[in-house]
Structure formats: C-alpha cells, structure tokens
Amino acid sequence: MRKLKLTIAYDGTNYYGFQRQKDKPSVQGTLENAISKITKEVIKTKGASRIDRGGHALGQVVCFETCSSIPCLNLKDGINSILPKDIFVRRVTEVDTSFNPRHALIRKYRYIVQNQKEKCLYLSRYSYFFPYELDISAMEDTSTVFIGTHNFSSFAMCEGRNPTREIKDISIVKNQGIFGESLIFFDISGASFLTNMIRSIVATLLKVGQGILKKENIIDIFNMRKRVSWKAPANGLFLLEVVY
Structure with missing residues (x-):
C-alpha cells in the first residue's frame, strides 16, 4: 500500500466547493473519479483545505492510499488526461503512510x-x-x-x-x-x-x-x-x- 500526495490547481467556479457532495459537482468528487479510473480502485481522498464554494486553488494538497504501482509521473499524466480543463494535477509524490494533509504548519x-x-x-x-x-x-x-x-x-x-x-x-x-x-x-x-x-x-x-x-x-x-x-x-x- 502506498500513500500519494497530490498538489492540484483548480478553478472552482463550476463546483459546489472542494469537499465531496452527494448530488452536486465538487472538486474532490471529480478528482476521485479520475484517480479511480486510472488505478482501477475505489479511491477516497483527504484534502488540506475546505475552500469555500466558488473559491479557487493553485496549491491545494490531497492525499490517498493505493495498491497501484503506477509511477508518480505516469499517474499524474493519466489523471490529467481524464480531468476536466478546470482541474489540474501539478505534482504527485509518494509520502510516508503517516502523512495527513490536514496537519499543515x-x-x-x-x-x-x-x-x-x-x-x-x-x-x-x-x-x-x-x-x-x-x-x-x-x-x-x-x-x-x-x-x-x-x-x-x-x-x-x-x-x-x-x-x-x-x-x-x-x-x-x-x-x-x-x-x-x-x-x-x-x-x-x-x-x-x-x-x-x-x-x-x-x-x-x-x-x-x-x-x-x-x-x-x-x-x-x-x-x-x-x-x-x-x-x-x-x-x-x-x-x-x-x-x-
């Protein structure tokens, strides 16, 4: 099992905030769907910040656990090929399993x-x-x-x-x-x-x-x-x- 850290940018105009929503489009939900398609796993992410609905990000941090062995660069390119044009993964890095994006300085x-x-x-x-x-x-x-x-x-x-x-x-x-x-x-x-x-x-x-x-x-x-x-x-x- 690996834990991966994503740094993402997005335009939040068309989403009901970052956080996953049951029946409405969210940045987190859209990102999870794209990652799940690439890894062929059911992926749940955790984000560093719950940005207000309509707000944007250049450096939101998200992490998730996966059994996939896809290299980080390939994973980044694959996720970006599926994401809509208003969300972009800037970086993917492997982190320690204890990493929690909410524990920011x-x-x-x-x-x-x-x-x-x-x-x-x-x-x-x-x-x-x-x-x-x-x-x-x-x-x-x-x-x-x-x-x-x-x-x-x-x-x-x-x-x-x-x-x-x-x-x-x-x-x-x-x-x-x-x-x-x-x-x-x-x-x-x-x-x-x-x-x-x-x-x-x-x-x-x-x-x-x-x-x-x-x-x-x-x-x-x-x-x-x-x-x-x-x-x-x-x-x-x-x-x-x-x-x-």
Whole structure:
C-alpha cells in the first residue's frame, strides 16, 4: 500500500466547493473519479483545505492510499488526461503512510480585488470588482489587529468548532494585471482558518479602506463576538500554498 500526495490547481467556479457532495459537482468528487479510473480502485481522498464554494486553488494538497504501482509521473499524466480543463494535477509524490494533509504548519491564501472604475471581464471569475477609492495605508495599519491568536467568532462560521485561530501574517499589495488592471492582493497566512473567515476579514478591511470603519471599531467587533454580516464574494479567493 502506498500513500500519494497530490498538489492540484483548480478553478472552482463550476463546483459546489472542494469537499465531496452527494448530488452536486465538487472538486474532490471529480478528482476521485479520475484517480479511480486510472488505478482501477475505489479511491477516497483527504484534502488540506475546505475552500469555500466558488473559491479557487493553485496549491491545494490531497492525499490517498493505493495498491497501484503506477509511477508518480505516469499517474499524474493519466489523471490529467481524464480531468476536466478546470482541474489540474501539478505534482504527485509518494509520502510516508503517516502523512495527513490536514496537519499543515501554514496555509497561504490570496484574495484579489479589482479596484478600478471599469470592470475587466476576463478577471471576473477570479477577482472581486470593487470600484471605490481605498486608503491602502489605513487597511495596512488595521490589518495588524487581526495578526496573532484571537477568537474569530465575529468573522467566521464556527459550526461548533473552536473559534480561536492564529494569523501569522497579512500583506496588502497594489499590483497590475497583464493589461494594466489595478489589483489589490490581500495575502493572509495561518495554520488554519474557519469557514468564511478570510472573506469576512477582507470585507472588513475594505470598509476600513472606504472610511466606513476605523481600527478601533475592529477591536470593538472582536470584543463583542457577534458575527459581522459582511463577507467578500468567494470568486476572489485562492489557496496559494500549503506548507508542512
């Protein structure tokens, strides 16, 4: 029996999230079907992150056990030949049988905001169009409130889970698309995140950038532990990398 680790990229637009669904298309279900056809086994995978429905990945990590002796490179090529064009296996490596993709040290996410007056249609699937002026310095200053270990119940769906999480780093960078589009990258890293947590943090920082909220308001929201009503749409969210 071998345990294999896959690093995959996907466009989540046409799926009901990463996690396997009974009657709806999911990235995990589609991937398992492709692997099962190649290995001629019933394959069940485990993923590193349950990315929100409509979100995307460049570095999702998935693992599974198999009795197949197919070499990793051949397996990668075979799976990709079956997968639809919006899912791609980037790497396949053999790992120790004790490896668990959920036990990550760091998960790195990027949220992309399209910050200009006119919408760029080719970016619509992969960014949040937000045509309002933003104070980047105010957002950067306020982002420090989120860094560290906190109770994030005000900014996430806890679903019975422990709301305490640690954010290692947040960076906010203005960038340009390939045709000169004005983009803002929110890069957020931590060991683990709650459902909708990153999207709620980004939406909160955008309100700060507009001048609707101030740094002290965010501290008050943390202390109230009452969930905010706002979150940025899922299409701007990417899982960049999982570090072990």
